[in-house]
Amino acid sequence: MTSAPRSTERLCRADIARLVQPDRVHRDLYLSEDLFRLEQRHFFANTWNYVGHASQVPNPGDYLTVTIAGRPLVLVRQADGSLRVLNNRCAHKGTQLVSDGSGNAGRIFRCPYHAWTYRLDGSPLGVPLREAYERTALKDSESGQGMGALRQVAVYRDFVFAKLNDGGPDFHAYFGDVLAALDNLVDRSPLGRLRIEGGVLRTTIHCNWKIYLENINDTVHPISTHESATHAARSLWQDQGADVPKPMAMEQILPFAAGHDFFDRMGGRVYPHGHSMLGTHFSIHSGYAQLPEYEAALRAAHGAARAEEILQRAPQNSVCYPSLSVKGSPQAIRVIRPLAADRTVVEAWSLRAEGAPDLLFERSMTYNRLIFSPMSVVAHDDLALFESIQQGLRGGTNEWVSLHRDYDASELDGGVRDVNGTNELLMRNQFRAWAAFMISDLPA
Amino acid sequence: MTPADFVVHEARLLDERRHDEWLALFADDGRYWVPLQGAAQAEGAPHNALADEDLLLLKLRVERLKSPRAHSQHPPSRCQHVLQASTITLDDGTRCELRTPFVYVESRGERQLLLAGSCLHRLVKAGSAWRIRLKRVDLLEADAAWPAIQLFP
Numbered sequence: 001m002t003s004a005p006r007s008t009e010r011l012c013r014a015d016i017a018r019l020v021q022p023d024r025v026h027r028d029l030y031l032s033e034d035l036f037r038l039e040q041r042h043f044f045a046n047t048w049n050y051v052g053h054a055s056q057v058p059n060p061g062d063y064l065t066v067t068i069a070g071r072p073l074v075l076v077r078q079a080d081g082s083l084r085v086l087n088n089r090c091a092h093k094g095t096q097l098v099s100d101g102s103g104n105a106g107r108i109f110r111c112p113y114h115a116w117t118y119r120l121d122g123s124p125l126g127v128p129l130r131e132a133y134e135r136t137a138l139k140d141s142e143s144g145q146g147m148g149a150l151r152q153v154a155v156y157r158d159f160v161f162a163k164l165n166d167g168g169p170d171f172h173a174y175f176g177d178v179l180a181a182l183d184n185l186v187d188r189s190p191l192g193r194l195r196i197e198g199g200v201l202r203t204t205i206h207c208n209w210k211i212y213l214e215n216i217n218d219t220v221h222p223i224s225t226h227e228s229a230t231h232a233a234r235s236l237w238q239d240q241g242a243d244v245p246k247p248m249a250m251e252q253i254l255p256f257a258a259g260h261d262f263f264d265r266m267g268g269r270v271y272p273h274g275h276s277m278l279g280t281h282f283s284i285h286s287g288y289a290q291l292p293e294y295e296a297a298l299r300a301a302h303g304a305a306r307a308e309e310i311l312q313r314a315p316q317n318s319v320c321y322p323s324l325s326v327k328g329s330p331q332a333i334r335v336i337r338p339l340a341a342d343r344t345v346v347e348a349w350s351l352r353a354e355g356a357p358d359l360l361f362e363r364s365m366t367y368n369r370l371i372f373s374p375m376s377v378v379a380h381d382d383l384a385l386f387e388s389i390q391q392g393l394r395g396g397t398n399e400w401v402s403l404h405r406d407y408d409a410s411e412l413d414g415g416v417r418d419v420n421g422t423n424e425l426l427m428r429n430q431f432r433a434w435a436a437f438m439i440s441d442l443p444a
Numbered sequence: 445m446t447p448a449d450f451v452v453h454e455a456r457l458l459d460e461r462r463h464d465e466w467l468a469l470f471a472d473d474g475r476y477w478v479p480l481q482g483a484a485q486a487e488g489a490p491h492n493a494l495a496d497e498d499l500l501l502l503k504l505r506v507e508r509l510k511s512p513r514a515h516s517q518h519p520p521s522r523c524q525h526v527l528q529a530s531t532i533t534l535d536d537g538t539r540c541e542l543r544t545p546f547v548y549v550e551s552r553g554e555r556q557l558l559l560a561g562s563c564l565h566r567l568v569k570a571g572s573a574w575r576i577r578l579k580r581v582d583l584l585e586a587d588a589a590w591p592a593i594q595l596f597p
Contacts, residue, residue: 198492199480202589228514232507236500249501345589350492358490365492374590375478375495377508383592384516 004028004035011038013439020435023407023428024400027393030208036341039438043322044069045164046437047273048174050324050335051075051085053349054158055195056102061120064102067337068323069164073150074098076105078120085150085162086122090114091143109147122147157186158194159324168440169273177416178275181318184328187310188360189353190294190301194331198350198365203374205346207386209322209338210430212346215382216317216325216334217278217426219263220405222256225385229377230257248366252330255284256378266316266421272414274321274433276426280418283316285329294357301355319426321433330363334372342390348372403428447540448530450574451565455525455546458596463506466596467499471568471575474499478597482561483582494586494593521552521594530565540567540574548597559597560584 004026005015019026028035049068052075056064063076065088072088074097088096090111097109097118108125109118117125124146127133138144152163154171159182161171168174186194205212215221222230233253237246246254267280279285298307314329325334331351338344350364371378393401406423414432419425445453450469457466470476478494479485485493497505508514528545535541545562566578581597 198490199587201480201492201494202587204589204591206591225515228508228511229504231511231513232504235507236503247500253504347589361490365490369492369494369496373494375593377505380516380592380594381514384518 004032005038006034011042011438011442013442016435016438020431022409022412023404024402025431027399027401029431029434030210030390030393030401031341033341036208036338039338040070042439042441043434043437044338046168046440047322047433048152048154048161048163048171048320049322050320051153051160051162053194053196053351054083054155054160055193057083059104061104061106062102063098063105065096065098065100068162071164072096073162075160076120079107083153083155083160084121085153085160086147087150089147090116091118091124091146091148092116092127097147118147122149157182157192165441168437174273175275175320176271176273178271178277178318178320181277181315181320181326181328184310184313184315184318185326185331185333185351187302187306188298188328188331188356190297190355192301193354194351195354196349197352197361201348201368201373203346203348203372203379203383205344205383205386206342207344207383207390208341209336209344210434211386211389212336212344213319213322213325213430214427215386216319217268217276217430219266219268219278219316219422220260221382221385222263223259225381226256226378228381229253232377233257248363249370251288252363252367252370253378255287258284260422264420264422267418268421268423268426269416269418270425270429271416272433273436274430275319276321276429277315277318278421278426279314279316283314285314285316285327288314288329288363291357291359294360297355319430321430327367330367331360332364332368332372346372403431445574447532447535447542447565447567447574450567451530451542451544452527454565454576454579455527459522459524461522463509467502467506469574469576470499470502471570471577472499474502474576475578476502476581476596477578478581478583478586480587482584482586485582494583494590516592516594519553521550523548523550523595523597525597538569541565542567546597550593550595550597552594555591557591557593559593561586561597563597 005011051066052064057077060077060079063074065074074086074088076084078084090097092114095111095113097111116127119125150162151166154161186192237250266282269277269280318326323336331353333349335347348368350368352361370376403424411425454469476497480492485491526547530542530544532542543562543564548559550557561583564580567574568577
């Protein structure tokens with residue numbers, strides 16, 4: 001019988017190969033707490049994860065806190081304008097140096113417990129009773145080295161990513177051409193700048209993070225999962241006269257009723273390392289009202305060809321695996337934060353495109369509120385079914401989750417590949433990357 | 445019905461799942477708003493909300509709850525509002541504003557969700573009855589990570 005390795009054991013390559021097969025994955029990937037602990041150590045520490053957006057920390061000393069792979073981190077703006085990601089841990093006893101989610105640290109970090117101090121780059125500054133340490137090993141020990149700054153940090157068009165471990169692919173080799181999804185988002189600003197605004201909608205889901213991430217690429221579920229919401233929307237809207245302008249909420253909810261054929265034709269693309277773009281031809285976001293003045297401003301800023309390219313492409317979801325999902329239109333991102341094998345927090349952030357009309361920012365906030373809020377009638381059915389999966393998977397002797405749809409053995413060659421929009425390759429590709437990074441820091 | 449009695453009645457309709465009667469309490473331009481910054485959020489500030497719904501969206505919510513294909517309602521959610529006495533901040537006979545602190549429990553199966561806060565009712569007189577122009581629900585920690593909130597705090 002196949003089962004997950006224990007977290008106390010050494011992980012073997014063969015363990016992972018057993019759990020991730022070309023067209024299906026083992027249920028332990030979702031259920032096993034042991035595997036989750038191994039995942040934190042091997043998978044999340046070896047992949048590039050989204051930290052935050054530079055606009056959230058505009059001034060020297062501004063910080064925000066985030067937990068990646070179970071490790072508390074702080075993103076902080078330096079006096080010279082650069083960004084650092086530090087361990088949010090006093091080198092002395094482990095107190096978190098900042099406990100608010102965001103704020104300004106001033107010119108130094110000062111531990112509230114014993115007043116050890118650190119420069120904004122994390123290096124040690126001072127300790128009380130300094131002379132008492134003079135003949136001790138502190139200075140040369142781990143505890144004498146300060147907070148510790150992550151070495152693998154990349155800022156791409158104000159999106160900040162970090163990798164906890166030093167080995168593995170560098171930022172550009174890791175993400176490759178899926179970064180075009182971030183370009184598509186940023187270039188919707190005639191000034192080429194985005195700002196996080198309007199707050200964050202956070203949802204706790206009692207399911208494994210992989211279920212959520214797969215569902216971002218699941219085009220076959222909307223018609224059945226969201227039937228209650230879209231049916232209610234249709235029945236309310238069908239009584240309206242044809243001349244009544246469609247409110248933004250209806251413009252955003254009604255397309256969820258699109259059929260399998262629509263989603264199949266929208267197309268999808270996979271990239272190495274688990275990334276994907278869904279809706280390479282069109283998407284449920286393609287039908288939003290056009291804004292001629294804004295489009296003229298984009299042409300003036302980027303040239304006609306690039307402006308057309310941006311405006312014609314409104315992919316449904318682009319996944320920068322495994323922590324970030326991006327929508328170019330509406331300008332919104334989702335951040336996936338795994339907490340346990342059966343607990344995940346998803347954050348939905350709105351982005352203001354500088355120099356673009358307020359309406360675009362309204363679209364972003366409205367979409368997040370209607371679709372991703374804990375009070376969203378669309379999300380309610382998603383969340384209930386994700387949590388149902390987390391329970392139901394335990395049942396029976398069938399230990400496998402099927403990912404067979406449109407499987408083709410030639411896809412195992414990897415690389416960038418374009419497929420139909422309902423092809424489960426976009427999910428299989430995530431699991432192949434998962435398996436690869438789980439074993440990437442093991443000896444051959 | 446006094447404004448304070450109206451607020452108690454409104455909560456009772458929600459607790460008894462009498463959603464159509466609850467909808468009828470709203471004025472045509474009525475709004476149900478749960479700002480993301482809770483009581484700190486200024487009206488009109490460009491900041492998001494957990495919910496910000498006009499009558500059309502509220503009807504959508506209520507219609508959906510009636511659907512047998514509302515998967516998240518198997519088993520169904522139930523709620524209980526526990527209200528503290530309202531404080532009236534404005535009452536000129538045709539308009540009234542009052543604030544009511546509350547504790548709200550929403551249960552579904554074995555899970556229970558506890559929310560606390562206060563809500564502002566902005567009421568207008570329509571004939572002899574009060575109607576809701578705004579129900580603003582200010583939650584404590586509105587922007588925390590919450591599980592699904594499926595009914596109406």
